[in-house]
Amino acid sequence: MTPDSTGTRNCTQCGAVLGAGARFCIDCGAETETDTRSASVRLQEDLGSDYEVLGELGHGGFAVVYLVSARQPQRYLAIKVMRQELMQSKSIVHRFRREISYASKLRHPNIVPVIFSKERADLVYYAMPRVQGKTLSKRLQRDGAFSVRDTISILKQLAEALGYAHDHDVIHRDVKPSNAILKKEGIVRILDFGVAKGLSRKGSNLTASGELLGSPEYMSPEQCAGDLQVDSRTDIYSWGVVAFELLAGRPPFLGRSVTDLLYKHMAQSPEDVREYRDETPMPLANIVSRCLEKEPSKRFQSMAEAVEQLSKCEVTAI
Ligand SMILES: Nc1ncnc2c1ncn2[C@@H]1O[C@H](COP(=O)(O)OP(=O)(O)O)[C@@H](O)[C@H]1O
Ligand SMILES: [Mg+2]
Numbered sequence: 001m002t003p004d005s006t007g008t009r010n011c012t013q014c015g016a017v018l019g020a021g022a023r024f025c026i027d028c029g030a031e032t033e034t035d036t037r038s039a040s041v042r043l044q045e046d047l048g049s050d051y052e053v054l055g056e057l058g059h060g061g062f063a064v065v066y067l068v069s070a071r072q073p074q075r076y077l078a079i080k081v082m083r084q085e086l087m088q089s090k091s092i093v094h095r096f097r098r099e100i101s102y103a104s105k106l107r108h109p110n111i112v113p114v115i116f117s118k119e120r121a122d123l124v125y126y127a128m129p130r131v132q133g134k135t136l137s138k139r140l141q142r143d144g145a146f147s148v149r150d151t152i153s154i155l156k157q158l159a160e161a162l163g164y165a166h167d168h169d170v171i172h173r174d175v176k177p178s179n180a181i182l183k184k185e186g187i188v189r190i191l192d193f194g195v196a197k198g199l200s201r202k203g204s205n206l207t208a209s210g211e212l213l214g215s216p217e218y219m220s221p222e223q224c225a226g227d228l229q230v231d232s233r234t235d236i237y238s239w240g241v242v243a244f245e246l247l248a249g250r251p252p253f254l255g256r257s258v259t260d261l262l263y264k265h266m267a268q269s270p271e272d273v274r275e276y277r278d279e280t281p282m283p284l285a286n287i288v289s290r291c292l293e294k295e296p297s298k299r300f301q302s303m304a305e306a307v308e309q310l311s312k313c314e315v316t317a318i
Contacts, residue, residue, distance in 0.1 A: 039064055039081050042123055053079075057130070062086060062096065062194060067130055076130040077115065087122060095194065100126045102170045102193040110161035112181075112191040131189050136177035136246070145249035148280060150186070155243050156310050157188040162239060163303030166232040171197045173230070175238035176218040177245065197230075216261040217251045218242065221294045224262040233296035236306065240291020240299075247284075248276035252292060266294065284313045 011018055016027035024031055043066060044053045050071045057065045057078050068077045086092045097119070103126070104114040117126035134142070136154070146154065158180060165172060172179075172193060179192040195214060214223050220237035222230050245251045252270035255261030270292045274280045280288075287309050293299045300306045 039084060039123075040066060042084075043068075043079065043081055043125060046118065046120070046123055046125075047079075051077075058135075060192075060194075062092060068127070077127045078112075078130040079125050079127045081123070081125040084122065087124070093124065096124055099192075099194045099196065102196045102198070103128075103191075106165055106168060106170065106193075108161050108164045110157045110187070110189055111165065112189045128191070131181040131183060131191075133181045133183040136180045136182055136188070136242070138178075139182055140177055140245065140249065145277060146246045148247070148277075148284065151243065151246040152284065152310060152313055153186060154180075154182065154188050154246060155239070156307060158190060158239060158242065159303045159307045159310065161188075161190045162232075162235050163307065165196075166235070166303060169198055171230070171232050172235050172238075173197055173223065174214050174218075175235050175242060176215050177242060180242075214238075216255070216258050216265075217253070219262070219265060220296075221266040222296060224265045231296070232303070233299050233301065236291050236299050236303065237293075237296075239303075239306070240288055243284075243288045243291065244270070244273050247273050247280050247288070250276070281313055283309065287313065 010016065011025035011028060011030055013030035014025060014028040016025055018025060040053050040056075044051070047053070047068065052069045054067045054069055057067045059065060063080050063082050065078050065080045068079050069075075070077050082093070082096045100114060100117045103112070104117070107113060112128045112131055115127045115129065118124070139146075158175070162172060162175065170193065172190070173195045174192060175190075180188050180190050182188050216224070218238045218241045220230070220234040223234050223237075241251055252273075253261055253264040253268065255264055270289070273285050273288045287300075287306065290309075291299055291306070300309070
């Protein structure tokens with residue numbers, strides 16, 4: 001029951017084509033042999049000798065990201081591979097495909113692009129340039145809050161990237177420090193369109209099943225409530241949460257449980273960020289609290305508005 005070059009497996013008992021990751025043949029019921037080789041070995045085999053899988057760069061619940069050296073042209077790639085055990089779930093495979101398609105259509109200096117992608121029955125992955133640097137979450141863990149000046153620079157870049165995605169009808173829906181990498185030169189790049197959503201021009205094409213997507217610390221009240229009509233203003237809220245954390249060294253709400261956190265996003269007023277960081281310029285503190293409004297219509301209505309307000313802070317901060 002070895003996969004052929006397309007990754008298709010056949011049942012050794014009756015010859016029927018097996019589903020991705022299937023443990024039993026649905027035609028004859030025979031148990032299948034699972035491919036127990038590690039994902040990095042399977043990725044290496046699939047990529048061939050022009051590439052060398054060097055190790056892991058990071059991972060989340062759905063995927064593992066490998067550092068890969070490519071020969072022609074000589075460069076380092078980050079290849080995100082979906083976990084094999086999840087390939088049995090059609091909805092998760094579908095979500096991963098969506099991630100690839102959204103990220104592929106965005107070309108912006110502050111968004112990590114897709115270089116190529118591949119899907120076989122038992123292996124789905126896509127390649128990006130490896131971004132050298134640390135995620136904002138690792139920087140926060142290591143060094144605590146950012147300076148006001150650096151915060152403004154990071155926020156501006158994130159806002160420009162998100163504004164560009166919104167203009168291309170993509171909402172990220174998982175804006176958080178671990179989904180942005182800060183390079184040494186101060187450039188920030190957003191990644192992980194894993195739970196991104198297409199936005200219809202009419203604003204209501206969300207066909208989600210009401211599943212809770214995103215990360216509770218950074219989720220807008222409407223996303224917490226499972227609102228199917230969320231629009232780009234959900235990213236504006238999460239961007240505000242990130243802004244708060246960059247300045248305060250902690251997000252506005254901490255919870256004993258996911259439910260507690262969701263409740264706070266939906267019902268509790270955040271503190272003024274200056275309670276944690278008193279040198280925050282007033283205009284910047286106002287931007288943060290405006291983004292954290294529970295009601296989307298009270299927030300900035302576009303990232304461009306937020307960028308405009310930020311540029312006023314830059315003048316004030318210098
Ligand atoms: N292009 C990249 N360059 C460098 N590191 C990366 C890259 N893409 C992802 N990573 C690392 O892998 C981690 C997980 O990637 P991510 O796409 O956020 O996966 P998940 O969907 O599992 O959260 C990131 O937090 C980051 O540390
Ligand atoms: Mg992530």
